[in-house]
Amino acid sequence: MMNLALVTAVAATGHDDDLMPLLDACADAGVHARAVAWDDPTVSWGRFDAALLRSPWDYTERLSDFLAWCEHTDRVTRLLNPLNVVRWNTDKHYLADLATIGIPVVPTRFVEPDAEPMEALAGFLDEFDAQEFVVKxxxxxxxxxxxxxxxxxxxxAGNxxxxxxxxxxxxxxxxxLASVDQHGExxxxxxxxxFSHAARKSAQLPPGEAARQAPMALGEIVATTATPAEQALAERVLSATARLRQLETPLPYARIDLLTGTDGQPQLxxxxxxxxxxxxxxxxxxxxRFAGVLAEQLADGTVRARMAPA
Known part of the structure; x- marks a missing residue:
């Protein structure tokens, strides 16, 4: 039986609704899965056949430590998703990479630490006739x-x-985008x-107040049917990611969050x-379905070989 680490964090304890269903599904698929915290110094990561990133939700507070852990873990076992992807995806500047090659992304302007905040905001508002905007x-x-x-x-907002x-x-x-309040994400x-399934997430940013501070998705989440346009864009995003990160085969998992733009078309x-x-x-x-994918990839032993170098 293959040994799989489901990588979580102490901060996620009791909050990861996916964890128990995945543990049960892995057992049914013949994979011995165990939930372990990425920053637990007692864990010997080399004893696992793979380490699947699932809910290490505190990484945003100490990204350099997390990426150093990813690099170490990638040397002793298979990191999923692969290091090459994780380095890129943990900072949302990746949206600029995708927009540059033609992916329709929610309009985004980046402000770097050496910028003057009010000047940057004024430039953004001059460029976009937006009655409301988001800072993150x-x-x-x-x-x-x-x-x-x-x-x-x-x-x-400038403060x-x-x-x-x-x-x-x-x-x-x-x-x-006004569509968020009407239709969510x-x-x-x-x-x-x-493609496995789709879900609809309700708006998470109430007007006039800060978003709820939590490491996981909040608000109402319901099953939905993705439109042909949404699936087409999601597949374009995955293809573009494969080119940008030089991936040789599909990623074990991916979630693509879309909104409806002012033109009625989906945007990333x-x-x-x-x-x-x-x-x-x-x-x-x-x-x-996901456990079956993991069992297949672990059994054939080609997960690392099929990914491009980090």
Whole structure:
């Protein structure tokens, strides 16, 4: 029986709704899976055949430590998703890479730590006729340090940007799309490059107040049917990612979060390749499908060989 580490964090204890269904599904698929915290110094990672990143949700607070752990773990076992992808995906500057090659991304402007916050915000508002906008750090999860502002809240928004820049954190500015309040976000889940299921997430940024600070997705989450346009864009995103990261075969898992743009067409909000909730509860049988992918890849022993070098 193959040994699989389901990598979590102490901060995620009791919050990862995917964990128990995946443990059960792995057992049914003949994989011995065990949940372990990435920063537990007592864990011998080389004793596992693979380490699957599932809910290490505190990595945003200490990214350099987490990436150092990923590099160490990648040397002694198979890291999934692979190191090459994790390094890229843990900072949302990846959206600029995807936009550059033609992926329709929610309009985004990046503000770097050496910028003047009010000047950067004024430039953004001059460029976009947005009545509301979002400020968030490029390294974040679960809407941490993210807030929605009205156009006339420039002073308080500028202070938010300034606080993040003083912490040497890059910032993203995005117009707030009205479709979020009406339709929420659509999350499409892919296992080994094959579409599994979709879920609808309700809006997580209430007007006039900070987002709820939590390491996982919040709000109402329900099963949904992805439209042909949403699936087509998700598959374009996966293909583009494979080219950018020089991947030889599909990733074991991916979640693509989409919003509806002002033109009525889907746009990429986030590409989740490091620690996304997979919404097994909203799709009966999905945990078994994912466990089957893991069992197949572990059994043939080619997960590392089929990934491009980090």
């Amino acid at each position: 750090p490029t390294v974040s999860a679960g809407a941490r340090d993210t807030q929605r502002y009205a156009r006339d809240q420039q002073f308080v 938010h940007i300034g606080r993040l820049l003083e912490q040497e954190r890059s910032v993203m500015l995005q117009p707030y 659509t999350a499409l889940l892919y296992f080994d490059g094959r 909000l986030e590409l989740e390749l490091t620690e996304p909730s997979l919404f097994f509860a909203q799709a009966p049988g999905s945990a078994a």
